[in-house]
Amino acid sequence: xxxxxxxxxxxxxxxxxxxxxxxxxxxxxxxxxxxxxxxxxxxxxxxxxxxxxxxxxxxxxxxxxxxxxxxxxxxxxxxxxxxxxxxxxxxxxxxxxxxxxxxxxxxxxxxxxxxxxxxxxxxxxxxxxxxxxxxxxxxxxxxxxxxxxxxxxxxxxxxxxxxxxxxxxxxxxxxxxxxxxxxxxxxxxxxxxxxxxxxxxxxxxxxxxxxxxxxxxxxxxxxxxxxxxxxxxxxxxxxxxxxxxxxxxxxxxxxxxxxxxxxxxxxxxxxxxxxxxxxxxxxxxxxxxxxxxxxxxxxxxxxxxxxxxxxxxxxxxxxxxxxxxxxxxxxxxxxxxxxxxxxxxxxxxxxxxxxxxxxxxxxxxxxxxxxxxxxxxxxxxxxxxxxxxxxxxxxxxxxxxxxxxxxxxxxx
Amino acid sequence: xxxxxxxxxxxxxxxxxxxxxxxxxxxxxxxxxxxxxxxxxxxxxxxxxxxxxxxxxxxxxxxxxxxxxxxxxxxxxxxxxxxxxxxxxxxxxxxxxxxxxxxxxxxxxxxxxxxxxxxxxxxxxxxxxxxxxxxxxxxxxxxxxxxxxxxxxxxxxxxxxxxxxxxxxxxxxxxxxxxxxxxxxxxxxxxxxxxxxxxxxxxxxxxxxxxxxxxxxxxxxxxxxxxxxxxxxxxxxxxxxxxxxxxxxxxxxxxxxxxxxxxxxxxxxxxxxxxxxxxxxxxxxxxxxxxxxxxxxxxxxxxxxxxxxxxxxxxxxxxxxxxxxxxxxxxxxxxxxxxxxxxxxxxxxxxxxxxxxxxxxxxxxxxxxxxxxxxxxxxxxxxxxxxxxxxxxxxxxxxxxxxxxx
Numbered sequence: 001x002x003x004x005x006x007x008x009x010x011x012x013x014x015x016x017x018x019x020x021x022x023x024x025x026x027x028x029x030x031x032x033x034x035x036x037x038x039x040x041x042x043x044x045x046x047x048x049x050x051x052x053x054x055x056x057x058x059x060x061x062x063x064x065x066x067x068x069x070x071x072x073x074x075x076x077x078x079x080x081x082x083x084x085x086x087x088x089x090x091x092x093x094x095x096x097x098x099x100x101x102x103x104x105x106x107x108x109x110x111x112x113x114x115x116x117x118x119x120x121x122x123x124x125x126x127x128x129x130x131x132x133x134x135x136x137x138x139x140x141x142x143x144x145x146x147x148x149x150x151x152x153x154x155x156x157x158x159x160x161x162x163x164x165x166x167x168x169x170x171x172x173x174x175x176x177x178x179x180x181x182x183x184x185x186x187x188x189x190x191x192x193x194x195x196x197x198x199x200x201x202x203x204x205x206x207x208x209x210x211x212x213x214x215x216x217x218x219x220x221x222x223x224x225x226x227x228x229x230x231x232x233x234x235x236x237x238x239x240x241x242x243x244x245x246x247x248x249x250x251x252x253x254x255x256x257x258x259x260x261x262x263x264x265x266x267x268x269x270x271x272x273x274x275x276x277x278x279x280x281x282x283x284x285x286x287x288x289x290x291x292x293x294x295x296x297x298x299x300x301x302x303x304x305x306x307x308x309x310x311x312x313x314x315x316x317x318x319x320x321x322x323x324x325x326x327x328x329x330x331x332x333x334x335x336x337x338x339x340x341x342x343x344x345x346x347x348x349x350x351x352x353x354x355x356x357x358x359x360x361x362x363x364x365x366x367x368x369x370x371x372x373x374x375x376x377x378x379x380x381x382x383x384x385x386x387x388x389x390x391x392x393x394x395x396x397x398x399x400x401x402x403x404x405x406x407x408x409x410x411x412x
Numbered sequence: 413x414x415x416x417x418x419x420x421x422x423x424x425x426x427x428x429x430x431x432x433x434x435x436x437x438x439x440x441x442x443x444x445x446x447x448x449x450x451x452x453x454x455x456x457x458x459x460x461x462x463x464x465x466x467x468x469x470x471x472x473x474x475x476x477x478x479x480x481x482x483x484x485x486x487x488x489x490x491x492x493x494x495x496x497x498x499x500x501x502x503x504x505x506x507x508x509x510x511x512x513x514x515x516x517x518x519x520x521x522x523x524x525x526x527x528x529x530x531x532x533x534x535x536x537x538x539x540x541x542x543x544x545x546x547x548x549x550x551x552x553x554x555x556x557x558x559x560x561x562x563x564x565x566x567x568x569x570x571x572x573x574x575x576x577x578x579x580x581x582x583x584x585x586x587x588x589x590x591x592x593x594x595x596x597x598x599x600x601x602x603x604x605x606x607x608x609x610x611x612x613x614x615x616x617x618x619x620x621x622x623x624x625x626x627x628x629x630x631x632x633x634x635x636x637x638x639x640x641x642x643x644x645x646x647x648x649x650x651x652x653x654x655x656x657x658x659x660x661x662x663x664x665x666x667x668x669x670x671x672x673x674x675x676x677x678x679x680x681x682x683x684x685x686x687x688x689x690x691x692x693x694x695x696x697x698x699x700x701x702x703x704x705x706x707x708x709x710x711x712x713x714x715x716x717x718x719x720x721x722x723x724x725x726x727x728x729x730x731x732x733x734x735x736x737x738x739x740x741x742x743x744x745x746x747x748x749x750x751x752x753x754x755x756x757x758x759x760x761x762x763x764x765x766x767x768x769x770x771x772x773x774x775x776x777x778x779x780x781x782x783x784x785x786x787x788x789x790x791x792x793x794x795x796x797x798x799x800x801x802x803x804x805x806x807x808x809x810x811x812x813x814x815x816x817x818x
Contacts, residue, residue, distance in 0.1 A: 029686035030700075039682070069676075069683075251688070263682040268675050269479075275449065275670025276479075279439035279700070279713075282693035294686035295440070295700050296667075299693075308686070 096209030158184030349384030506618030
């Protein structure tokens with residue numbers, strides 16, 4: 001069985017995560033980020049998944065539904081949403097990753113698993129966990145952590161492991177100032193159940209709540225801890241730039257991402273949608289280059305190097321470049337959208353220009369938005385003829401009108 | 413009750429392996445989706461699907477019925493294939509016989525009225541207005557009619573007076589008495605229907621249009637309900653082709669019709685990626701999972717079609733997962749699922765325009781039809797008005813117009 005950590009706030013993703021948990025953020029047109037982990041789980045024939053949610057879980061719960069899209073549906077196959085609960089002993093909000101699992105030890109024990117996989121729901125990758133399991137058993141490990149090599153200058157953002165020649169982890173530091181290696185934790189752990197139980201209890205005794213920070217040091221002291229090195233495509237889409245790039249990787253040749261071969265499954269039926277969306281209509285005057293276009297779109301303009309979710313309307317002579325457009329966005333005639341992430345249901349009037357002008361970082365979030373991506377929040381409306389610069393943020397539900405120019409780096 | 417048994421030879425290789433109701437249309441749909449969605453939107457809870465010709469693809473498409481919300485304690489959809497009982501006969505001998513053999517299914521639900529509709533028409537209708545009309549007129553039976561422009565002998569024609577009473581009904585007449593044709597959508601009082609079906613069972617022929625409706629004229633409270641919105645059918649290759657092309661002409665407001673289909677069929681391993689377009693798409697409908705690197709014009713592509721570089725597809729309908737290799741040229745082609753069209757193949761444009769010797773009028777519309785799993789070798793040239801059945805092996809590189817390959 002697997003426990004999936006889906007509580008991430010994803011605060012560095014700014015307005016993308018303001019109304020939904022990070023694993024529920026749309027990706028690649030029709031997917032949500034969690035689909036990758038969910039598909040890996042079902043493709044590995046894991047039968048039971050507990051989803052640990054806490055932060056804005058509504059859209060995630062709707063997406064996971066009854067587990068049916070991933071075949072996790074039946075008497076012995078299930079997806080169980082495990083929100084925080086009160087009324088039992090000390091139980092309360094989840095105080096961290098390991099605390100969330102600790103508070104649900106009872107759920108895990110119902111199934112008496114010998115091994116438990118703990119995974120995070122916010123990464124884009126393909127992995128057959130059976131290889132991890134085999135490795136885990138061969139090494140007679142009590143916990144195995146998946147590791148990936150990251151650029152040296154980014155190592156300080158991760159949990160960093162030092163392994164010996166037998167892949168045993170001999171040293172571990174969470175987000176170290178001076179990393180001793182570049183082998184970073186992917187947030188994927190294979191535990192022997194009895195070892196997990198003891199470690200979680202010990203951590204709880206001393207007030208520990210986090211796998212990387214508190215449980216790992218305990219296990220390193222008491223248990224056989226191994227590192228399983230993963231060498232394929234893996235992205236932690238924790239920043240806006242990483243999120244945008246991971247989307248673009250789908251249409252970049254040889255980026256190492258192959259969603260079809262990875263057999264990724266998603267939930268195509270959206271609650272409340274009365275009919276299915278028809279296939280996309282491409283008009284006589286449209287032009288589409290190197291783009292991914294979902295069902296139910298109407299394309300009358302030019303789309304280049306972009307990813308469109310279902311139901312997007314691109315008006316006549318509008319041009320969309322290097323952008324990620326979510327569901328049911330309407331872009332008016334003669335508009336220009338350049339390197340933008342546009343959230344659901346945004347309505348953009350005619351002759352609007354987005355992503356033009358000087359390249360200056362966002363003034364409010366200079367460390368989040370500095371690669372010229374402009375973001376427009378869910379349900380925002382942009383009146384005709386407005387010009388919006390680079391690295392701008394238009395917040396959800398903003399009705400932008402009565403203004404001509406939003407300079408680069410401005411947040412509305 | 414949905415009449416989905418029909419096979420019709422007029423659709424040639426498209427109905428070789430499936431009933432007409434299961435033919436793909438407009439990219440992601442099958443023809444039966446229209447009647448099922450209409451029933452769902454009309455608040456009908458229980459649907460029986462009468463099917464006997466190769467029902468597998470239909471059964472797979474309908475699945476549990478969840479895609480049309482026909483799932484629950486008091487909601488359901490059942491495929492009703494022929495069966496053998498102690499006394500009961502075996503194959504359905506006609507539309508009326510199919511319903512007759514399933515009277516016990518109907519009686520289980522004890523409905524006051526029963527709707528019977530053919531599965532092979534394309535329209536959007538709220539049956540509740542029909543039901544209201546039927547009840548207001550205290551009708552024993554109500555037949556839906558639509559007005560046609562060109563009177564052909566393929567329909568059943570009705571003459572309806574100003575009180576909506578059907579005064580005359582003739583099936584496939586030489587000279588039609590009106591422009592109003594039956595849509596094969598009937599609403600009956602259940603007990604009335606059971607009585608006439610029992611009576612019909614003793615007769616030699618068992619078709620609603622031919623044997624039941626004409627006999628009710630002047631004897632029972634038989635009413636005609638006029639439907640005036642878009643209605644299309646696919647009884648011949650030409651009408652199937654034109655019905656598809658109506659979508660590109662904007663005649664069909666698919667989005668407003670809110671049609672549901674089974675989107676996960678054939679996606680057991682993974683969902684289809686959104687369409688990847690890096691070529692030319694002009695006045696075309698392109699479905700999920702397509703990869704378009706060549707040119708697609710005035711065409712409809714079902715999910716999973718590959719269009720390689722240099723390919724030109726014009727005025728064509730391509731079903732699921734067909735692969736079209738480099739520089740192939742297709743014009744006015746209907747290509748069934750899972751076919752493979754080799755490099756530099758030319759289909760539909762080659763040679764003079766002659767109609768099919770074997771099929772005559774059925775295949776004179778300048779359309780070339782390729783059956784399921786067709787394999788067209790590199791450099792092949794295939795003329796128009798040609799049909800390639802799915803078991804056919806193409807040995808010659810040149811197939812003259814009007815050919816039939818089996």
